Amino acid sequence: MSTGESAISFREVGKSYGDFRAVEGLSFNVAPGSIYGFLGPNGAGKTTSLRMMLGMIAPSTGEISVLGSPSAMGVRERVGYLPEERGLYRRMTPLETIVYLARLKGMDAAPARKKALELLERFGLAAFAKSRIEALSKGMAQKVQILATIVHAPDLVILDEPFSGLDPVNQQVLEELVEDLRREGRTVLFSTHVMQHAERLCDRLLLIARGKLAFEGTLDEARDRMPQTIKLTTSADAADLAALPGVVKVAADPVHAGSYELTMKNGADGENLLRSCFERGLQLTGFDMSEPALHDIFVALVGEGAEVADSRGTAP
Amino acid sequence: MSVLGRIFLVAKREYKHHAQSKGFWLTMVAVPVIAALAGLIPQWVQENKPARAFTVIDQSGGAILADIDATIAADNAKRALAALKDYAADNIPPESVPMLSPMAPARGDITADDVAVFQAWGGVEKAKELLPKLVREGAPAFNPPGPRFVRVEPPPEVDPAADPAAIGTALSPYLRAEKPIAQTAPAYLSSALIVPQDYVLTRPTTAIQYWTTNINDFDLQTLVERALTAEAQRAMYEEQGMSRDAVAAIEQRRVALQPFSPDKQESGGEVEMKDRLLNIVPLGLALLLWMSIFTVANLLLLGVIEERSNKLIEVLLSSVSAEEFMAGKLLGIAGIGLTILVAWLTVGLIIMINGSGPTVAFAHDAINLILSGPYIPAFAFYFVVGYLTIASVFLGLGSVCNSQQEAQSLLTPLIFVLMLPFFLLMPMLEDPNGPIATTAGWIPVYTPFVMMVRLSTNPPWTEVVATGAVTLFFSILVLWAMARLFKSAILRTGQPPRLIEMWRMMRRGS
Numbered sequence: 161m162s163t164g165e166s167a168i169s170f171r172e173v174g175k176s177y178g179d180f181r182a183v184e185g186l187s188f189n190v191a192p193g194s195i196y197g198f199l200g201p202n203g204a205g206k207t208t209s210l211r212m213m214l215g216m217i218a219p220s221t222g223e224i225s226v227l228g229s230p231s232a233m234g235v236r237e238r239v240g241y242l243p244e245e246r247g248l249y250r251r252m253t254p255l256e257t258i259v260y261l262a263r264l265k266g267m268d269a270a271p272a273r274k275k276a277l278e279l280l281e282r283f284g285l286a287a288f289a290k291s292r293i294e295a296l297s298k299g300m301a302q303k304v305q306i307l308a309t310i311v312h313a314p315d316l317v318i319l320d321e322p323f324s325g326l327d328p329v330n331q332q333v334l335e336e337l338v339e340d341l342r343r344e345g346r347t348v349l350f351s352t353h354v355m356q357h358a359e360r361l362c363d364r365l366l367l368i369a370r371g372k373l374a375f376e377g378t379l380d381e382a383r384d385r386m387p388q389t390i391k392l393t394t395s396a397d398a399a400d401l402a403a404l405p406g407v408v409k410v411a412a413d414p415v416h417a418g419s420y421e422l423t424m425k426n427g428a429d430g431e432n433l434l435r436s437c438f439e440r441g442l443q444l445t446g447f448d449m450s451e452p453a454l455h456d457i458f459v460a461l462v463g464e465g466a467e468v469a470d471s472r473g474t475a476p
Numbered sequence: 477m478s479v480l481g482r483i484f485l486v487a488k489r490e491y492k493h494h495a496q497s498k499g500f501w502l503t504m505v506a507v508p509v510i511a512a513l514a515g516l517i518p519q520w521v522q523e524n525k526p527a528r529a530f531t532v533i534d535q536s537g538g539a540i541l542a543d544i545d546a547t548i549a550a551d552n553a554k555r556a557l558a559a560l561k562d563y564a565a566d567n568i569p570p571e572s573v574p575m576l577s578p579m580a581p582a583r584g585d586i587t588a589d590d591v592a593v594f595q596a597w598g599g600v601e602k603a604k605e606l607l608p609k610l611v612r613e614g615a616p617a618f619n620p621p622g623p624r625f626v627r628v629e630p631p632p633e634v635d636p637a638a639d640p641a642a643i644g645t646a647l648s649p650y651l652r653a654e655k656p657i658a659q660t661a662p663a664y665l666s667s668a669l670i671v672p673q674d675y676v677l678t679r680p681t682t683a684i685q686y687w688t689t690n691i692n693d694f695d696l697q698t699l700v701e702r703a704l705t706a707e708a709q710r711a712m713y714e715e716q717g718m719s720r721d722a723v724a725a726i727e728q729r730r731v732a733l734q735p736f737s738p739d740k741q742e743s744g745g746e747v748e749m750k751d752r753l754l755n756i757v758p759l760g761l762a763l764l765l766w767m768s769i770f771t772v773a774n775l776l777l778l779g780v781i782e783e784r785s786n787k788l789i790e791v792l793l794s795s796v797s798a799e800e801f802m803a804g805k806l807l808g809i810a811g812i813g814l815t816i817l818v819a820w821l822t823v824g825l826i827i828m829i830n831g832s833g834p835t836v837a838f839a840h841d842a843i844n845l846i847l848s849g850p851y852i853p854a855f856a857f858y859f860v861v862g863y864l865t866i867a868s869v870f871l872g873l874g875s876v877c878n879s880q881q882e883a884q885s886l887l888t889p890l891i892f893v894l895m896l897p898f899f900l901l902m903p904m905l906e907d908p909n910g911p912i913a914t915t916a917g918w919i920p921v922y923t924p925f926v927m928m929v930r931l932s933t934n935p936p937w938t939e940v941v942a943t944g945a946v947t948l949f950f951s952i953l954v955l956w957a958m959a960r961l962f963k964s965a966i967l968r969t970g971q972p973p974r975l976i977e978m979w980r981m982m983r984r985g986s
Contacts, residue, residue, distance in 0.1 A: 211967065214794050216798075216967060217967065236794065237477070241790075241791065243787060243790035243791060243794075245790070246791070247783075247785075247788035248786070248788060249493065249788065252493070260489055261795065264485055264795035264796055305791070308791070
């Protein structure tokens with residue numbers, strides 16, 4: 161994809177603070193109308209990259225293009241942004257807040273108010289439209305922030321950790337909203353370190369670690385980078401398993417005796433392995449050849465020490 | 477949307493947000509009311525102090541006691557005369573005023589001679605008889621003030637011939653308000669004077685003892701000391717062969733210097749009391765300038781800390797640039813400052829115009845002075861440059877702080893520096909074109925306040941223009957530096973940067 165066709169394009173972008181390199185040589189393109197996942201552990205450079213994307217901070221090196229403009233500030237009226245750490249004016253009402261932020265994005269007062277009321281109605285906040293923000297629950301306030309991000313119908317929506325702090329029901333509502341935005345032809349880029357959302361929503365993913373690009377592509381391409389792993393439960397010992405064709409590593413489960421994880425050579429076939437087990441008379445009581453989860457891919461690509469939220473139990 | 481449109485939107489939100497707060501309304505109303513009360517309460521307290529009972533034990537023969545009684549009577553008459561003058565000025569038509577002769581009906585200082593004339597004329601009783609025929613219709617009745625001091629007889633158990641120390645001991649329970657001295661108010665003894673047996677007014681060998689538990693209340697002590705000193709001096713003049721009348725005539729002699737000012741040459745040059753009073757108008761404007769700027773600059777600081785600490789700033793900066801946001805905040809809060817200023821001036825003038833006689837005249841003179849002189853354009857200019865300098869510093873420092881506590885530690889030394897004009901006000905008022913005022917006028921952070929005070933003394937116009945140009949340049953420089961700091965620091969997290977880091981941020985600008 162060429163830069164000219166991209167909703168967002170980064171070319172060798174870097175940001176340094178003194179000797180510290182927060183982001184280094186980052187290049188990627190986001191196709192219009194797609195959902196793009198921006199993944200990385202805490203402190204990887206996600207927020208710095210998003211701030212550069214939005215024109216809040218200037219890159220030290222490289223070039224950025226947002227909706228064809230060299231600075232997001234030049235197209236700010238076509239961009240919606242929800243930051244990771246969110247706040248609102250406590251003494252303003254949800255209606256006033258959404259209208260104010262819509263007006264800053266170039267909407268006239270009357271249509272901004274009409275659209276704000278529509279969104280508040282749609283997301284179940286109509287009864288609180290004129291309550292002060294300080295009187296709302298945290299979840300309600302977060303909804304108000306999300307509505308303020310999309311009220312001006314932006315072509316590009318940038319969401320920094322949008323699911324953080326939302327309960328499972330509201331996470332589901334937000335996932336549906338993101339999918340609605342894609343159906344309307346809008347581009348959505350969101351950062352997260354909760355893999356399940358990215359797995360379900362994203363057309364393409366970018367993994368960033370220690371300020372550098374670790375991976376960029378589709379989920380399938382990410383899986384192709386991963387060696388196949390197979391979980392076996394057997395009475396055979398580790399040496400027997402290591403001798404099987406295509407096996408490069410055998411790891412015994414320290415908790416469950418007789419359980420092993422076999423790492424296969426790239427291109428090795430799991431069915432051949434199963435056939436070899438039967439041919440060699442190895443008794444199997446379990447055989448699991450499921451595809452690696454994004455979480456595992458993330459850990460493998462980003463490397464040891466990365467803080468990855470295992471979303472099991474927190475995501476819907 | 478244009479840059480100006482976005483700045484206006486931010487400014488409008490700032491203005492509306494603060495104008496709807498209780499603090500804004502409290503500031504607008506409370507400050508002039510507190511200022512008025514600060515002026516009126518001490519006067520009210522002085523006028524409404526309850527009468528204090530005292531007793532005199534004169535072991536020297538009674539002459540001192542007679543002098544003290546005369547002093548108290550003259551004090552009562554003086555207070556009554558002052559009240560009568562004010563009452564006459566407010567309630568008697570000018571054509572009827574001469575009928576109150578021989579006492580002087582106009583307001584002003586009252587001399588001992590005036591009191592003597594008033595007492596000889598018939599005093600309060602005569603005035604009470606005459607006033608109903610002279611006052612305007614609907615005028616309130618004249619109520620002369622009560623006495624400040626009431627002399628009471630010593631308690632019967634006190635032996636007037638005893639040793640002064642023993643008398644003091646005997647009076648002790650009365651002075652400590654453990655026992656009442658009378659059945660009616662004032663019921664408790666405030667003080668006692670003991671004149672020793674061998675006391676001679678002209679050549680005392682011992683002192684008159686003044687017993688009291690209120691050792692910081694000098695009213696009676698001062699009154700009696702002055703009266704007895706004057707009496708002693710008269711007696712000593714008489715001993716030298718002068719008649720009492722001659723002494724009295726000498727005492728009435730006053731030498732006065734009539735002040736003239738070249739600024740009043742058009743009207744003969746003579747300086748009146750009104751001119752002196754009007755000198756405090758620019759001073760008042762300078763104080764108003766200082767207070768209004770600091771009040772609203774603090775709002776900016778608190779506002780930006782809130783936006784920074786609750787991370788709202790990031791949403792805003794995706795819609796407006798840091799410069800637009802800063803400009804909008806400065807503009808919106810300037811609107812709040814101007815609203816507060818107009819409210820203070822209006823409430824202040826309403827209070828003065830609805831006050832009693834002299835304040836009304838002063839209010840009118842002050843308004844005329846403000847409207848006729850260079851004060852309004854000067855005030856507007858100094859408000860703009862002063863506000864830009866101080867408010868942008870507060871905004872810049874707010875952009876590096878996560879909490880009020882952090883801001884406080886950065887601001888405290890700055891506040892001390894900025895408060896310096898307050899300490900310079902009196903020397904500047906006494907010598908507005910002296911070295912202190914002239915030097916301070918060239919220091920840009922002080923220029924708006926200092927030059928506002930100096931304007932009433934017509935400093936050279938070249939100096940006014942030059943200091944104005946310097947402070948304008950300085951305010952633009954500070955605004956530029958603070959905008960760079962604001963832009964660099966507003967999204968920063970963690971501890972506030974050190975001064976050297978702030979300097980680097982200002983130089984780097986992003």
